[in-house]
Amino acid sequence: MNLPPLVQSFVLHFGEMGSRWGINRTVGQMYALLYVSEKPLNADEMAEALGFSRSNISMGLKELQSWRLVRLQHMPGDRREYYSTPDDVWAIFKTLAEERQKREVEPTLTMLREALLESPASEAERHAQARMGEMYTLIDLVTSWFGDIQRLDVETLQKLMKLGAQVQKILEFKQKLTAFTRSEEEKGA
Amino acid sequence: MNLPPLVQSFVLHFGEMGSRWGINRTVGQMYALLYVSEKPLNADEMAEALGFSRSNISMGLKELQSWRLVRLQHMPGDRREYYSTPDDVWAIFKTLAEERQKREVEPTLTMLREALLESPASEAERHAQARMGEMYTLIDLVTSWFGDIQRLDVETLQKLMKLGAQVQKILEFKQKLTAFTRSEEEKGA
DNA sequence: CTCAAATTTCAATAATTCCTGAAATTAGAG
DNA sequence: CTCTAATTTCAGGAATTATTGAAATTTGAG
Numbered sequence: 001m002n003l004p005p006l007v008q009s010f011v012l013h014f015g016e017m018g019s020r021w022g023i024n025r026t027v028g029q030m031y032a033l034l035y036v037s038e039k040p041l042n043a044d045e046m047a048e049a050l051g052f053s054r055s056n057i058s059m060g061l062k063e064l065q066s067w068r069l070v071r072l073q074h075m076p077g078d079r080r081e082y083y084s085t086p087d088d089v090w091a092i093f094k095t096l097a098e099e100r101q102k103r104e105v106e107p108t109l110t111m112l113r114e115a116l117l118e119s120p121a122s123e124a125e126r127h128a129q130a131r132m133g134e135m136y137t138l139i140d141l142v143t144s145w146f147g148d149i150q151r152l153d154v155e156t157l158q159k160l161m162k163l164g165a166q167v168q169k170i171l172e173f174k175q176k177l178t179a180f181t182r183s184e185e186e187k188g189a
Numbered sequence: 190m191n192l193p194p195l196v197q198s199f200v201l202h203f204g205e206m207g208s209r210w211g212i213n214r215t216v217g218q219m220y221a222l223l224y225v226s227e228k229p230l231n232a233d234e235m236a237e238a239l240g241f242s243r244s245n246i247s248m249g250l251k252e253l254q255s256w257r258l259v260r261l262q263h264m265p266g267d268r269r270e271y272y273s274t275p276d277d278v279w280a281i282f283k284t285l286a287e288e289r290q291k292r293e294v295e296p297t298l299t300m301l302r303e304a305l306l307e308s309p310a311s312e313a314e315r316h317a318q319a320r321m322g323e324m325y326t327l328i329d330l331v332t333s334w335f336g337d338i339q340r341l342d343v344e345t346l347q348k349l350m351k352l353g354a355q356v357q358k359i360l361e362f363k364q365k366l367t368a369f370t371r372s373e374e375e376k377g378a
Numbered sequence: 379c380t381c382a383a384a385t386t387t388c389a390a391t392a393a394t395t396c397c398t399g400a401a402a403t404t405a406g407a408g
Numbered sequence: 409c410t411c412t413a414a415t416t417t418c419a420g421g422a423a424t425t426a427t428t429g430a431a432a433t434t435t436g437a438g
Contacts, residue, residue, distance in 0.1 A: 231384095232384085232385075233384090243384095243385085244385090244386075244387080244388090247385060247386055247387090248386085248387090251386085268383075268384070269383085269384065269385095270384080270385080
C-alpha cells in the first residue's frame with residue numbers, strides 16, 4: 001500500500017470498521033479509498049494503491065455496487081471503468097440506511113409478523129410471542145422515526161451542516177422533541 | 190436444538206442476523222433465546238436448548254455481558270448462574286446504541302479529528318482532508334440527533350407504544366420536523 | 379477448610395470466509 | 409468482424425474465526 005499517510009490511516013481504519021460490520025476488510029478499504037479520492041479510479045489503480053489482486057478488486061466493486069455506494073463512469077477516450085462515490089455525504093448516509101432497512105430490518109419485521117400470527121401452543125410460546133410483539137413495535141417505531149429524518153432533503157441538511165453552529169440547531173430540535181413528548185403527556189393525563 | 194417452533198425460528202433468524210453484524214451466529218442465538226425466555230436460564234439449559242458445547246456458551250455469555258445485553262442473577266438455593274435480558278425493549282435498544290457509539294463511532298470520530306489536525310502535504314491530501322471533514326460533520330450531527338431520541342425516557346416511550354395508534358403519533362412527529370426545517374429555510378432565505 | 383459442582387481457559391481442529399491466479403467472458407477500437 | 413484490452417468468474421489454497429473437549433480455576437455448601 002502506497003498512499004499519503006492521511007489517506008492511509010483513513011483507509012486502514014475503514015477496513016477495520018468494515019470487518020466489525022460484517023463487511024470484509026478489503027471492501028471497506030476500497031470504499032474509503034474512493035471516498036477520499038479526488039478523481040474516479042479504475043480497478044487497476046485501486047489494486048495498485050491497496051496492494052490487492054485485480055480479481056479481489058473486481059469482487060469488492062461488485063459488492064459496493066450492490067449496496068449502491070459506488071458509481072461507475074467512463075472517461076472519454078479510455079475504455080476502462082472508473083468508480084467514484086457520490087459527493088453528498090447525506091445522500092450516502094441515506095443510501096446506506098435504505099439498504100440496511102431492506103436487507104436487515106424488513107426481513108426481521110416479516111419474520112416477527114409471521115410469528116405473531118401463529119397460535120401459541122404453550123405458555124412458553126405465549127410469552128415468546130409477547131416478547132416478539134414488543135420487539136416488533138419498537139423496531140417499527142424506531143425505523144419510522146429514522147425514515148422521517150432520512151426524508152429531510154439534501155438542501156436543508158447542507159444548510160444545517162454549513163451553518164456550522166450545529167449545537168444551536170440540535171438544541172432547537174431537542175426542544176421540538178420535548179414539546180412533542182410533553183404534549184403527549186398532557187393528552188395522556 | 191429442541192425448542193418450540195415459534196422460538197426456534199426467532200432464534201435461528203437472530204443467529205443469521207448476528208453474523209451479518211459481525212456478531213457470531215451462536216452468540217446471536219443465545220441472545221435470542223434469553224430474550225424470549227420466560228425465566229432466567231443457566232448455562233447448561235442454554236447449551237441443552239441450543240445444542241452447543243458448554244464452553245461455547247461460556248464464551249458467548251462473556252461477549253453478551255461485555256455488551257451489557259444480559260444480566261446475571263442467582264436463584265435461591267442454587268449456586269448456578271442464571272442469565273436473562275432486561276424486560277424493557279427500549280432500554281435494550283439504548284444500551285445497544287450506547288455500546289456501538291462507544292466502540293465504533295467514538296474511535297472513528299477520534300481518527301477523523303486527528304486527521305483534520307494534520308497539515309496536508311499535497312493537493313490529494315488536502316482533498317482527502319476536506320472529505321473527512323464532511324464525514325466528521327455528518328456523523329457528529331446524526332449521532333447528536335440519535336442521542337436526543339435516546340434520551341427520551343422509558344415512560345414516554347411506553348406511553349407512545351401502548352397507545353398503539355403509532356401512525357398518528359409519527360405523523361405528528363413528522364409535522365414537527367417539517368415545521369422545524371421550514372423555519373430554518375425562512376431564516377436562511 | 380475441603381471438596382465437588384460450576385465456570386473459565388486454552389490449545390487443537392473444524393468451519394467459514396477471504397483472496398488469488400488462471401481461464402473464460404465481455405466489450406470496444408479499429 | 410476481429411482482435412486485444414478489460415473485466416469477471418471460479419476453484420483451490422491461505423487466513424481467519426468458531427467451536428470443542430480437556431484441563432485448570434473458581435466458588436460456595438457443608
